[in-house]
Amino acid sequence: MPIQLTRPIYWNVEFSGIDFLIMGIGLLLLAAIVYGLYHRFQMWRVIGQADIRWDHPWERIKGVVRSVFGQRRMIEHIYAGQMHTLILVGFILLFIGTTLVAIERDIGQGVLGHQPTWFFHGTFYIVFSFILDAAGVMVIVGCLMALYRRFVEKPGYLYGITGFGKWTVLLLVVCLSGFVVEGARISHSAFVIDSGTVREADPVLEKWASPVGYTISKMISSAPGRELSFHWMAWWGHALLSFFIIGAFGYSILRHPFTGLMGIFFKRPGSTGTLAPIPNLEEAESFGVTTVDQFSWKTLFDSDTCVSCGRCEIHCPASQTGKPLSPKRIMQSIRKVWQPAAEQTLQGQQISEYPMLVGNSITEDELWSCTTCGACMRQCPLQIEHIPAIVDLRRALVMMESRFPSEAR
Numbered sequence: 001m002p003i004q005l006t007r008p009i010y011w012n013v014e015f016s017g018i019d020f021l022i023m024g025i026g027l028l029l030l031a032a033i034v035y036g037l038y039h040r041f042q043m044w045r046v047i048g049q050a051d052i053r054w055d056h057p058w059e060r061i062k063g064v065v066r067s068v069f070g071q072r073r074m075i076e077h078i079y080a081g082q083m084h085t086l087i088l089v090g091f092i093l094l095f096i097g098t099t100l101v102a103i104e105r106d107i108g109q110g111v112l113g114h115q116p117t118w119f120f121h122g123t124f125y126i127v128f129s130f131i132l133d134a135a136g137v138m139v140i141v142g143c144l145m146a147l148y149r150r151f152v153e154k155p156g157y158l159y160g161i162t163g164f165g166k167w168t169v170l171l172l173v174v175c176l177s178g179f180v181v182e183g184a185r186i187s188h189s190a191f192v193i194d195s196g197t198v199r200e201a202d203p204v205l206e207k208w209a210s211p212v213g214y215t216i217s218k219m220i221s222s223a224p225g226r227e228l229s230f231h232w233m234a235w236w237g238h239a240l241l242s243f244f245i246i247g248a249f250g251y252s253i254l255r256h257p258f259t260g261l262m263g264i265f266f267k268r269p270g271s272t273g274t275l276a277p278i279p280n281l282e283e284a285e286s287f288g289v290t291t292v293d294q295f296s297w298k299t300l301f302d303s304d305t306c307v308s309c310g311r312c313e314i315h316c317p318a319s320q321t322g323k324p325l326s327p328k329r330i331m332q333s334i335r336k337v338w339q340p341a342a343e344q345t346l347q348g349q350q351i352s353e354y355p356m357l358v359g360n361s362i363t364e365d366e367l368w369s370c371t372t373c374g375a376c377m378r379q380c381p382l383q384i385e386h387i388p389a390i391v392d393l394r395r396a397l398v399m400m401e402s403r404f405p406s407e408a409r
């Protein structure tokens, strides 16, 4: 049998119990993400009004699938679309790759007893390594594009985003450190299966399987022994940073891929801007929304999901003609009011009175400037529902306080 390229998983960092340690950390991180998302769910629920958004689940799931695979709204904006696609596809490939490595190690080698490898060798290994190198490059290019836009190009509509720069830099560093780990390993040697055992081989064998790692290996000192300690430090640095970033998915702006999918699932069926009828119109004593606690939980969720990309604003005819309205700012204003209130409520504090939204965070002129054209909702990549929020606020002005736009008086 000809020699076949491979690499020992946990090479140079292996110790008895490393499988349990990594598996335990993985489970803890999963629990942390679930808890983070659950806490966020509690925040929307504790302040917002009930609103059934899980009827017709199959239709909703189909909508999510169409949005994920169509990515039409994202691709319409070429730069942002390319940037997001590179990062998203890159991370999906890296996630699949990491899962395959875990299957090889824990099931193939651990449970089924395949030695020295199960499928992690030969053509599979070469294609696998090449694809993961490409995936790492995709994420790095996507992150650099994001940083360029945010810190060099600085378009005016990208205001009000906190944390994106920091997380983008961390994603960039984790991918770069992955390549450093790979380069440090290759600078020591490649590995092949020869006569049923793994042995070291000329690093040049990795040239086409791991082109980026191979290139980096040329820059790393090949002083005997030094590359081992360098690789060990780089591996643990990369692992710890990866754990930190994965855990942060439940607690930071990084959760937007999850909440974005949830938002698409929960959106109101029907055409853009379909409004909820006023329930019990004949007997109701109040109409519309004056304070955040009167909004549906979905509006609070939407304001929380907004990533401040500004796309709604650049397509809003009111914003673009100098009217005092930005659908993005409306979402941000709602978020600023309900988030601290939800935290306080979850900590057991009573909120005696919520501040009126109109007149404090949002002006009447902003609300009357909206033509309900729906451009914001059609353009929002997260399918956030601006019009129902604006109309809820207007209903309270008109039906509770008889306030109208000056043109209607």
Ligand code: SF4
Pocket (backbone or CB within 6 Å): 305, 306, 307, 308, 309, 310, 311, 312, 313, 327, 328, 331, 379, 380, 381, 382, 383, 384
């Ligand atoms: S509402 Fe949507 S389009 Fe507008 S800034 Fe937020 S995420 Fe972007």
Ligand code: SF4
Pocket (backbone or CB within 6 Å): 312, 315, 316, 317, 318, 319, 325, 326, 327, 369, 370, 371, 372, 373, 374, 375, 376, 377, 386, 387
């Ligand atoms: S519906 Fe209102 S907020 Fe949205 S784009 Fe049209 S005018 Fe702007």
